[in-house]
Amino acid sequence: MIELRNLKKNYGSFTAVDSINLTVPDGELFGFLGPNGAGKTTTLRMIAGILQPTSGTIHLAGIDLAENPLKAKAKLGFIPDRPFIYEKLTGAEFLRFVAGLYGQDGDKVEHRGRELMALFDLEEWADELVESYSHGMRQKLIISSAFIHRPEVIVVDEPMVGLDPKAARILKDLFREYVRRGHTIMMSTHTLEVAETLCDRIAIIQHGKIRAVGTIQDLRAEATGGGGLEEIFLKLTGERAARETMDVLDA
Amino acid sequence: MSSMHSALAVLTPRMTRAVKPFESPSLMHLLSPKWLSAKARPLGKTENKAGRLVLFFIVGAVFWVFVFGLLYRLLKYFRGIPEIGALLAAKLLGLMFISLFGILILSYVVTALSSFFLAKDLDLLVAAPVDWLRLYGAKLLETTGHSSWMVVLVATPVLTAYGIVYGGGLLYPIVAIAAVVPFLFIPAAIGSSITLLLVNIFPARRTRDILSVIAVLTAAGLVLIFRLIRPERLARPEGFRSLVEFISLLRGPTSPWLPSEWAAQGIMTWLRDEPELLSFYLLWSTAAALVVFGALLHRWLYTRGFTKAQESGERFVRNGRLGKAVGRLLTPWGVMRRELVLKEMRLFFRDTTQWSQLILLTVLVVVYVFNIKFLPLRGEGITFFLANVIPFVNLVLAGFVLASIAARFIFPGISLEGRTLWLLRSSPLEMEELLWSKFWVGTIPLLGLAVGLVFATDVLLQVSGFMMTVSIFTITMMTFAIAGLALGFGALFPKFNTENAAQIPTSFGGLVLMMASVVLIGLVIVLEARPVYQYVGARLLHADPDPWAMLFGFGGAVLLSLAATFIPIRIAVRRMGELER
Numbered sequence: 001m002i003e004l005r006n007l008k009k010n011y012g013s014f015t016a017v018d019s020i021n022l023t024v025p026d027g028e029l030f031g032f033l034g035p036n037g038a039g040k041t042t043t044l045r046m047i048a049g050i051l052q053p054t055s056g057t058i059h060l061a062g063i064d065l066a067e068n069p070l071k072a073k074a075k076l077g078f079i080p081d082r083p084f085i086y087e088k089l090t091g092a093e094f095l096r097f098v099a100g101l102y103g104q105d106g107d108k109v110e111h112r113g114r115e116l117m118a119l120f121d122l123e124e125w126a127d128e129l130v131e132s133y134s135h136g137m138r139q140k141l142i143i144s145s146a147f148i149h150r151p152e153v154i155v156v157d158e159p160m161v162g163l164d165p166k167a168a169r170i171l172k173d174l175f176r177e178y179v180r181r182g183h184t185i186m187m188s189t190h191t192l193e194v195a196e197t198l199c200d201r202i203a204i205i206q207h208g209k210i211r212a213v214g215t216i217q218d219l220r221a222e223a224t225g226g227g228g229l230e231e232i233f234l235k236l237t238g239e240r241a242a243r244e245t246m247d248v249l250d251a
Numbered sequence: 252m253s254s255m256h257s258a259l260a261v262l263t264p265r266m267t268r269a270v271k272p273f274e275s276p277s278l279m280h281l282l283s284p285k286w287l288s289a290k291a292r293p294l295g296k297t298e299n300k301a302g303r304l305v306l307f308f309i310v311g312a313v314f315w316v317f318v319f320g321l322l323y324r325l326l327k328y329f330r331g332i333p334e335i336g337a338l339l340a341a342k343l344l345g346l347m348f349i350s351l352f353g354i355l356i357l358s359y360v361v362t363a364l365s366s367f368f369l370a371k372d373l374d375l376l377v378a379a380p381v382d383w384l385r386l387y388g389a390k391l392l393e394t395t396g397h398s399s400w401m402v403v404l405v406a407t408p409v410l411t412a413y414g415i416v417y418g419g420g421l422l423y424p425i426v427a428i429a430a431v432v433p434f435l436f437i438p439a440a441i442g443s444s445i446t447l448l449l450v451n452i453f454p455a456r457r458t459r460d461i462l463s464v465i466a467v468l469t470a471a472g473l474v475l476i477f478r479l480i481r482p483e484r485l486a487r488p489e490g491f492r493s494l495v496e497f498i499s500l501l502r503g504p505t506s507p508w509l510p511s512e513w514a515a516q517g518i519m520t521w522l523r524d525e526p527e528l529l530s531f532y533l534l535w536s537t538a539a540a541l542v543v544f545g546a547l548l549h550r551w552l553y554t555r556g557f558t559k560a561q562e563s564g565e566r567f568v569r570n571g572r573l574g575k576a577v578g579r580l581l582t583p584w585g586v587m588r589r590e591l592v593l594k595e596m597r598l599f600f601r602d603t604t605q606w607s608q609l610i611l612l613t614v615l616v617v618v619y620v621f622n623i624k625f626l627p628l629r630g631e632g633i634t635f636f637l638a639n640v641i642p643f644v645n646l647v648l649a650g651f652v653l654a655s656i657a658a659r660f661i662f663p664g665i666s667l668e669g670r671t672l673w674l675l676r677s678s679p680l681e682m683e684e685l686l687w688s689k690f691w692v693g694t695i696p697l698l699g700l701a702v703g704l705v706f707a708t709d710v711l712l713q714v715s716g717f718m719m720t721v722s723i724f725t726i727t728m729m730t731f732a733i734a735g736l737a738l739g740f741g742a743l744f745p746k747f748n749t750e751n752a753a754q755i756p757t758s759f760g761g762l763v764l765m766m767a768s769v770v771l772i773g774l775v776i777v778l779e780a781r782p783v784y785q786y787v788g789a790r791l792l793h794a795d796p797d798p799w800a801m802l803f804g805f806g807g808a809v810l811l812s813l814a815a816t817f818i819p820i821r822i823a824v825r826r827m828g829e830l831e832r
Contacts (some may be wrong), residue, residue: 048676052832071679073678078674097594099590103585
């Protein structure tokens with residue numbers, strides 16, 4: 001479970017995240033949508049314990065992140081949007097290292113690592129340096145690393161970027177199965193189709209505030225007029241004011 | 252139909268517009284991102300820029316005044332010696348230029364590898380319609396700037412002292428610049444050409460092989476140069492058969508074919524009021540010829556080399572025996588600590604930009620041991636007292652060597668973690684664990700080196716048992732303290748976004764670390780000097796040394812070293828906890 005209470009983040013005078021209140025219960029896959037710069041990544045990075053909130057609290061699996069950061073983080077797996085990892089480690093070494101950060105090692109971890117790499121077709125690359133991996137392969141490795149220690153909560157920023165269709169499908173299945181087992185996932189995405197088909201509930205964030213939250217039906221009702229998630233998103237965020245493309249291209 | 256037309260108009264450029272003939276972007280344009288980035292963040296993107304800028308200028312001014320003062324006094328003294336004085340001054344300048352020449356070539360080879368072949372902007376530049384000559388020019392200037400700014404920093408007060416003592420006049424700065432500028436470009440053209448040739452032979456990412464060849468060659472070359480020059484002879488004129496022989500040695504050029512000699516000659520002849528254009532002609536024509544040669548070589552080999560550089564040299568790696576042994580050894584300390592230490596070791600040995608700096612370490616140690624080996628310690632006029640003091644000075648020098656190694660290897664540790672901090676910060680890892688693992692991984696090899704170095708040089712110096720014990724004890728404490736400082740300053744002045752690990756030690760934080768290390772070494776030596784002085788004196792007079800002075804001196808040194816080990820790490824832990832990345 002993830003609980004955010006009055007979560008706020010200021011960068012100087014700019015408020016990136018403004019008093020967010022949100023509860024994502026166990027067994028739910030929660031989607032976080034919003035235009036660029038809306039505060040999605042900042043929120044997720046605060047939940048991951050990388051950024052410190054200006055005010056407000058975060059609870060992961062019932063543990064206060066500020067009061068008991070190590071215990072709370074032990075429950076968490078984080079997948080960032082920019083896959084920078086140690087270039088000079090091999091894929092297998094990287095997974096072993098991440099498991100070690102959570103105090104786990106041994107045959108079970110090795111087995112789990114091999115299974116995860118096989119799932120994403122990385123088996124043959126397990127003993128090669130990460131520097132020779134493509135963007136998508138790095139993304140797959142990071143996703144594998146988030147599962148290696150069996151976290152209760154997964155926070156993921158733009159999971160589908162760089163993935164091939166097969167890996168994207170595998171990831172969707174993995175996420176669904178994971179929440180079916182009672183765990184929690186919170187993810188941000190720009191791929192509305194993914195959010196629509198995958199997420200149990202969705203929040204739309206804009207200028208650091210939650211504009212709407214609920215199931216796709218709830219959002220449709222709020223946007224008055226129905227339609228697909230794209231229509232709802234554009235209506236709620238007021239992003240329809242597109243310029244005349246001709247003028248832009250001729251400028 | 253009309254909508255179809257407008258769609259086509261968007262997708263295809265309008266042919267009716269006048270098409271300008273294409274021009275390759277200018278050299279200035281290619282360099283502008285570097286210039287703009289430098290302007291945007293002179294000291295890194297951190298808070299309190301003004302304060303750091305002021306500190307930077309103060310540190311720079313103190314350094315310049317120190318070097319200038321030292322040279323000024325020395326040159327004044329030389330000036331007082333008739334006949335030989337000017338020759339000694341010229342020799343000293345020649346020695347400085349030849350050392351700088353060696354350092355520059357080595358540094359250009361390493362920098363050229365990253366700026367010509369591995370830098371992240373290359374994908375963009377090589378893919379863009381930039382002609383080969385401008386790319387060469389831009390990258391050569393970038394390499395020269397990166398590698399030579401430190402040399403310029405050191406050379407400025409030295410050359411100023413020469414100009415003032417020998418009354419160079421108003422035109423002297425122009426003369427000095429006219430000598431130094433081609434002197435910087437000659438090794439740049441040579442160094443980048445060497446790199447180009449090496450990359451064409453080996454893939455750039457397999458620089459391990461290339462750089463170990465360079466390391467061996469450089470060390471051998473340095474030893475050779477030192478043996479050829481035999482600087483210790485200059486310090487002892489009584490060793491020559493006659494004064495005439497000594498003067499003739501001083502008069503003769505050290506190496507008439509080296510640009511360092513031309514630069515020194517050009518400046519000295521001006522200062523002696525016998526200006527000679529030949530040196531400048533040689534410098535400028537050689538620089539121009541080498542740059543043209545380098546450009547032609549670049550045109551011929553760069554595309555091939557760049558393609559090879561994209562190949563990943565090593566893909567498969569096996570876990571070495573050392574890794575397995577360390578893994579087993581560390582298992583009782585917990586999984587997390589073991590994995591952190593193993594990761595540090597793997598990253599270090601697999602990252603050529605990191606370990607290639609071992610070359611500099613080799614050079615430092617070779618030069619250092621050779622200097623000790625040829626110190627004139629056994630001749631006439633060398634007292635028992637002096638023979639005991641010199642090993643103490645040895646400690647100071649070993650301390651400097653240690654500080655520069657710590658700046659190269661321990662200081663960048665935190666900065667290199669920048670892009671992966673998301674992983675460490677989001678995991679249940681205490682920052683303290685991370686810092687201590689970095690501390691031990693850096694300190695243990697450093698300690699081995701430090702103790703080995705001091706032991707070897709003390710054996711060469713044939714010191715007493717007491718001095719040996721004091722030396723080993725002191726260098727052990729200093730190693731811990733310097734490693735602590737390096738880690739602390741590394742966390743206080745991180746450079747998270749750097750492309751090249753080799754640039755981290757030469758950053759502002761690296762400079763501050765070196766200053767702090769010098770202060771620490773100075774304080775430890777001052778604290779220990781008194782008891783050692785008393786002990787040596789008492790031994791000479793067959794008396795007992797004062798136990799209180801010993802306790803105060805050595806106790807103070809221990810306390811200081813402990814403080815310098817633990818306080819910076821505590822500060823670093825706090826700072827890391829506050830970092831938001």
